[in-house]
Amino acid sequence: MKIGTLEIQGHAVLAPMAGATDRAFRTMCVDHGAALVTTEMVSAKGLCYGDRKSRELLMLDERERPAAIQLFGDDPDIMAKAASLVMEFSPAAIDINMGCPAPKIAGNSCGSALMRSPELCRRIVEAMVKEVDVPVTAKIRKGYDKTQVNAVEVAQAVEAGGASAITVHGRTRDQMYAPPVDREIIKAVKRAVSIPVIGNGDILDANDAATMFEDTDCDLVAVGRGALGAPWIFTQIEAYLTHGVILPVPPVSRRMELLYKQVRAMAEYKGEKIALLQARKHAGWYMRGIDGASAWRQRACELTTIADLETLCVDVIRAGERG
Numbered sequence: 001m002k003i004g005t006l007e008i009q010g011h012a013v014l015a016p017m018a019g020a021t022d023r024a025f026r027t028m029c030v031d032h033g034a035a036l037v038t039t040e041m042v043s044a045k046g047l048c049y050g051d052r053k054s055r056e057l058l059m060l061d062e063r064e065r066p067a068a069i070q071l072f073g074d075d076p077d078i079m080a081k082a083a084s085l086v087m088e089f090s091p092a093a094i095d096i097n098m099g100c101p102a103p104k105i106a107g108n109s110c111g112s113a114l115m116r117s118p119e120l121c122r123r124i125v126e127a128m129v130k131e132v133d134v135p136v137t138a139k140i141r142k143g144y145d146k147t148q149v150n151a152v153e154v155a156q157a158v159e160a161g162g163a164s165a166i167t168v169h170g171r172t173r174d175q176m177y178a179p180p181v182d183r184e185i186i187k188a189v190k191r192a193v194s195i196p197v198i199g200n201g202d203i204l205d206a207n208d209a210a211t212m213f214e215d216t217d218c219d220l221v222a223v224g225r226g227a228l229g230a231p232w233i234f235t236q237i238e239a240y241l242t243h244g245v246i247l248p249v250p251p252v253s254r255r256m257e258l259l260y261k262q263v264r265a266m267a268e269y270k271g272e273k274i275a276l277l278q279a280r281k282h283a284g285w286y287m288r289g290i291d292g293a294s295a296w297r298q299r300a301c302e303l304t305t306i307a308d309l310e311t312l313c314v315d316v317i318r319a320g321e322r323g
């Protein structure tokens, strides 16, 4: 399938997650078959004001392509300028965040707050499409709240603005991440637009991906939390959808190897200190379900060097072999 001019190989993409989907993790997901990855959301305003932190979030590794960049903002001109600035990083597509519920984003009229004005959503897309020659996509929710369930209207507005695809997370802004995803709304969006629709929410294994396709008729699925500490979920989804094969979760030894590889890659560009601090949460995710996980996680919080991490990974593997 294609998103605009971008050829997509595979069924599942990585959903953007601020504070989690950094370059090292995205590369890991592409290695495991993610069809497309997206950066954490980046402030269009920050970028236009030359904020260095925003620029760091935009660096794309050659090994993680195709990769999209996600921007947030509420001003069509600033979003268009930011879109043109990020072309320096050669993204495969530019995604617009129209779903973030966090007060510091939605409270500033960005993210999910944009859904209150489909016309503004259309104008933002239109301004960006005029500025860049890569596909512009949007990521929305079911609606702003239960009184404004307007994903269909917003999807039609962004399509009219020239968007090449739309991701739908089937929850409203005030539902945050808790209640089960409403697949009916994803299906309704799919029926209402002719651009590709990416179904998102609660895909934790290959079967969830298969039923998301069946229930909604979506063109791709986006996996967020289900990929944290589990990048192999993309391999599992591909194996199941292509060959009907259910691949097991990798053994503890492989999971620890991947954790180590990911944190080493983080250290290469973030420095050891920051990488080890951020490794705590990734270690916690990779250790899900492992015997004695809470004690191992405790140790992960005390790591200060890559050598410490290596020792921890070896200890976890040895304990697994003994157990």
Ligand SMILES: Cc1cc2nc3c(=O)[nH]c(=O)nc-3n(C[C@H](O)[C@H](O)[C@H](O)COP(=O)(O)O)c2cc1C
Pocket (backbone or CB within 6 Å): 015, 016, 017, 018, 019, 020, 040, 041, 070, 097, 098, 099, 100, 139, 169, 177, 200, 201, 202, 203, 222, 223, 224, 225, 226
């Ligand atoms: C920690 C975290 C950070 C997130 N950051 C972003 C973000 O930067 N941009 C965005 O569009 N969505 C963001 N999301 C939403 C996810 O992309 C996704 O829509 C949501 O988690 C539902 O999918 P899932 O059930 O597969 O996790 C974030 C979600 C989480 C849990």
